[in-house]
Amino acid sequence: MSITEQSGSSASLLTPRGQMALYLLLGFAAGLPFYMFSTVLALRLTAHGVGLVLIGFFVWVTLLPTFKFLWAPLLDRFDVPGFGRFWGRRRGWIMLSQLGIFTAMVGLAITASDRSLPVTALFAVLLAFWTTTLEIAADGWRIELAPTQEAQGPVVAANLWGYRSAMVAASSGSLLVADAAGWGPAYLVIAAAAFAPFPILAAMRPDPNHGGGRGVALLTGLFASAVILCAAAVATAAIGWVLLALAARMGVTAKSDATAAVLVICLVPFIIMALALPRIRRARPGDWIRRSAAIGPYVDIFWRFGYGTLPILLFVSLYRMGDVFALALSKPLVKSLGYTLTQIGVADGAIALAASMIGVAAGGWMVTRWPGAWVLAFGAILAAVGNWGFVWLAHQQPSNLILYIATASDQVGNGFAGAVFVVYLSMLVNPRFPGAQYAFLSGFAFLLPRLLAGASGSIEKSIGYDGFFMLSGGLSAAAALLLPIVIPLKPRAEDA
Structure with missing residues (x-):
């Protein structure tokens, strides 16, 4: 089988090599946009004289993927009109997402002067939303394809090879283009590259459970996608306007120190979960909270792991803390040291790509041979x-x-x-709800880090760059201290 085989029942027929080729492509498609609404955008704002505290607030755009569980069930239940009829549910959502990614990056290219930061934020949020939607569809399919830890290792490695190579290509390429021609052309180049997988997906064979003509399905899908993209943009603009009005009323400005408030907010999810756990643990199979299509998959996580869910979620929140913090301020730090965009772009090119591939390959290989606790501890260090x-x-x-x-x-x-973290999260998932539960766990894993990263500018003003990166590295290392608690935790047996 090749990567042209379809989602659904036929996807399970993919050979291991076919699965790796498929997820190399999907990882590339999802990885290209990520730096464009995070580190590259931070450098762009820095070049336009935006203050570090305000740049830190822009990091909260990356919070959107942590809430993907809110719309993940929709991707398991509904088809994209037109696309879904011919290519199936999974690929239909991926194709819609690629159109959303392309249009959002074109919007960021048009607003490259950043004269209106709310408009820049609008397109950044849309880019984050459609990138996340693509990942939801791809992650659910991956867990269905490779249900064991041994099978997950190679597929995850291939997915991360594609993802990280695309991230590096986008970061390095955009900075080199920006240094030579400006930020607008830089975003247009990456937008064109991000759209490249779309015709490949469109050329694939139809889903065996669907039919109809390819041309009709494509035209219908494009029209439906235009309607959905416009509706998403209007809804995002309305929500953003309300949030900005509330922030202004609360006195939040570019000079506000949000660190204390963010720390308090970080405690809220754990308090809510602790209060809800007794009710969830007593729930029987017929209770609505376990049968609900909207919350049932998420309740199932707490029902199976009980109070062990709290240390698990604390562990996953700490594990990638350093990565998220570095993403927030590493480029502004490097730029402040006197390095040019070209120097940063070269470092983010071949050097970063080779190093990332080595790390992913080593993680994907070791996770199939070493005990999970040792691999996770080594990764944290x-x-x-x-x-x-x-x-x-x-x-x-x-x-x-x-x-x-x-x-x-x-x-x-x-x-x-x-690499090892994706495998660990995948093994926590109930195979009955692969897409929704992975969306929740992977989203929550970055909720606290990205909340705190949004206050990174305020933190840096208090403790400096040295203190900031010492703190972020220390938090990542601290995750290893929780391994003796979380590794022995096993899910509760399924009831009738």
Whole structure:
């Protein structure tokens, strides 16, 4: 079988190599946009004189993927009109998402001057939304294809190879283009590259459970997609207007220190979950909270793991903390040290790509051979060392070699930790609800880190870049201390 085989029942017929080829492509499609609404956008805002605190607030755009569980069930229950009829549910959502990614990046190219930050934020949020939607569809399919830890390792590695190579290509390529031609052309180049997988998906064979003509399905899907994209843009603009009005009324400005408020907000999910757990643990199979299509898949996680869910969620929140923090301020730090966009782009190119591939490959290989606790602990330490490398970088004279070493250290650690972490989360999922539960777990894993990263500008003002990266690395390393608690936790047996 090739990657042209379809979702649904036929997807299970893919050979291991076919699965890896498929997820190399899907990882590439999802990875290209990510840096464009995170680190590249932070550099763009820095170039236009936007303050560090306000840039930190823009990090909260990356919070959107943490709430993907809110719309993940829709992707399991509904088809995209036109696309779904011919290509099936999974690919239909992926194709719609790619159209959303393309239009959002074109919007960011048109607004490249950043004269209106709310408009820039609108397109950044839309880009994050459609990137996340693509990932939801792909993740649910992956867990169905590879239900065991041994099968997950190679597929996850291939997916992350595609994802991280695309991230590096987008970051490096966009910065090189931006240095030569400006931010608008940079976003247009990446938008064109992100759209490239669309015709490949459109050329695939039809889903065996669907039919009709390819041309009619494509035209219907494009029309339906235009309607959906416009509706999403209007809804996002309305919600953003309300949130900005509330923030203004509460006195939140570009000079506000949000650290204390964010720390309090971080405690709220754990308090709510602790209060709800007794009711969930007593729930019987026929109770509405377990049967509900909207919340049933998420209730199932708490029902199976009970109070063990709390340390599990604390562990997953800490594990990628360093990666998220580094994403927020690493590029502004490097730029402040005197490096040019071209130097940063080169470091984010071949150096970062090679280092990331090494980390992902090592993680994907070791997770199939080492006990889970040891692999997770090793990944946490590697990620922490990568963060601490930025402290070392800040105290060296600007040099390409020094920049390359710091970049490589960060990417090896993040690649390794990312690979083993995806496998760990996948093994927590109930195969009855693969898409929804993985969306919840992977989303919650980044909720607290991204909340805190949104206050990164305020934190840096208080403790400096050295303190900031020492703190972020320390939090990643601290996750290893929870392993003796979380690894022995096993899910409750299914009831009738």
